[in-house]
Amino acid sequence: MYDIAIIGGGPAGLSAAVNACRRNKKTILISKEEQSSKLTQAHSIDNYLGLPEINGADLARRMKEHALGLGTVFLKDEIQSVYRDGRNFFLTGRENTVEAAAVILAIGIAIGKEIEGEADFVGRGVSYCATCDGMFFKGKTVALIGYIPEAEREVNFLAEICQKVYFLPQYGFKGELDPKVKLWKGKPLRISGTEKVELLKTGNGDLAVDGVFIERAGRPADQLIEGLEMENGFIITDTNQATNIEGVFAAGDCTGRPWQIGRAVGQGQIAALAVVNYLET
Numbered sequence: 001m002y003d004i005a006i007i008g009g010g011p012a013g014l015s016a017a018v019n020a021c022r023r024n025k026k027t028i029l030i031s032k033e034e035q036s037s038k039l040t041q042a043h044s045i046d047n048y049l050g051l052p053e054i055n056g057a058d059l060a061r062r063m064k065e066h067a068l069g070l071g072t073v074f075l076k077d078e079i080q081s082v083y084r085d086g087r088n089f090f091l092t093g094r095e096n097t098v099e100a101a102a103v104i105l106a107i108g109i110a111i112g113k114e115i116e117g118e119a120d121f122v123g124r125g126v127s128y129c130a131t132c133d134g135m136f137f138k139g140k141t142v143a144l145i146g147y148i149p150e151a152e153r154e155v156n157f158l159a160e161i162c163q164k165v166y167f168l169p170q171y172g173f174k175g176e177l178d179p180k181v182k183l184w185k186g187k188p189l190r191i192s193g194t195e196k197v198e199l200l201k202t203g204n205g206d207l208a209v210d211g212v213f214i215e216r217a218g219r220p221a222d223q224l225i226e227g228l229e230m231e232n233g234f235i236i237t238d239t240n241q242a243t244n245i246e247g248v249f250a251a252g253d254c255t256g257r258p259w260q261i262g263r264a265v266g267q268g269q270i271a272a273l274a275v276v277n278y279l280e281t
C-alpha cells in the first residue's frame, strides 16, 4: 500500500515523484517505458532552464536517477485500469496490481492517431495488450502495429503462439525479430470486418488478419478511469492539478499544451504538493 501512485515515467511523473518523496510520502511510479521515449528522442534540448543543449536521453537518465535516489519505487508495467474501493485506489497493470491512497496521472500523449475502424473493433479483434489477449489468437494470423520499441517484445511473444504474425513498426525499427515474424513496411490505414476484424488495409497492400494489436506509448486517460472529465482529448484539471475525481491528479502533456518539459516538471511538482495536502486533510 502506497501513499501515492504515479502513472508515467516522463518529466511530469518523475518531478511528482521527487517532490512526493521529499515530503516523505511512500511513492511508487509505474511506467510502461524505462524512460520516456519522447524525452529520449530529443537530440538537443535548448529551453530547459539551467541545462542548455542537454541531450534528451541524458536528461531522462538524470531525472530518473534523481527520483530513484530519493526513494521512489519504480515498476515497469502498463496500467490498464484504475478504480476506487473505499478510500483507496487499485491500479491494475498487465502484470501487477498496486494499491494507493492517491493517484497522479502523468501519462503524456499517445503517439499515433487512431486508425480508421480501430475504435469499432476494440474487443472484437483489436487489442492493446499481446500479453493479456494473445492466447485468444492462438494459431491465427495477426498484425502488430508498433509506435514504440516495446512492441518488439510483444510481437516476438505473439510469434510463439500465432500461426502468422505481421509487424508494422511506425518508428525507426532496428531490433531483432523472431524469424516467424514478417516485417511489413507501410502505414496502417483502416481496420475492417463484419462481426470481427478481417482485414488491415495498409499503404503497402491489404493484410487478411484475425486480430490487430496496437502498441502505443499510452492510451486515452478516460479509458483508464471511468468518469474522468476530458476536453479535446486532454484531462481537465484545476490550478492544483486536481481532476474531477477526488484523489486523482494529473500533470504534464496529458493535461494540454504546450507540450514542453518545463511545463511538465512544474505541473508534476504542483500535483505532488496538492496530493500531500489531500492526504493530510
Ligand SMILES: Cc1cc2nc3c(=O)[nH]c(=O)nc-3n(C[C@H](O)[C@H](O)[C@H](O)COP(=O)(O)OP(=O)(O)OC[C@H]3O[C@@H](n4cnc5c(N)ncnc54)[C@H](O)[C@@H]3O)c2cc1C
Binding pocket: 007, 008, 009, 010, 011, 012, 013, 030, 031, 032, 033, 035, 036, 037, 038, 039, 041, 042, 043, 044, 045, 046, 047, 048, 077, 078, 079, 080, 106, 107, 108, 109, 217, 218, 219, 224, 251, 252, 253, 254, 258, 259, 260, 261, 262, 264
Ligand atoms: C522529438 C522530440 C523533441 C522534443 N524536444 C523538446 C524540447 O527541446 N524542449 C521541450 O521542452 N520539450 C521537448 N519535447 C516535448 C517533451 O518531450 C514532452 O513535453 C515531455 O516529455 C512531456 O512529459 P510528460 O511526463 O508529460 O509525458 P511523457 O514524457 O510522454 O511521459 C509519459 C510516460 O507515461 C507512460 N505511460 C503512458 N500511459 C501509461 C500507462 N497506462 N501505464 C504506465 N505508463 C504509461 C508513457 O509510456 C511515457 O513513458 C520533445 C518531444 C519530442 C517527441
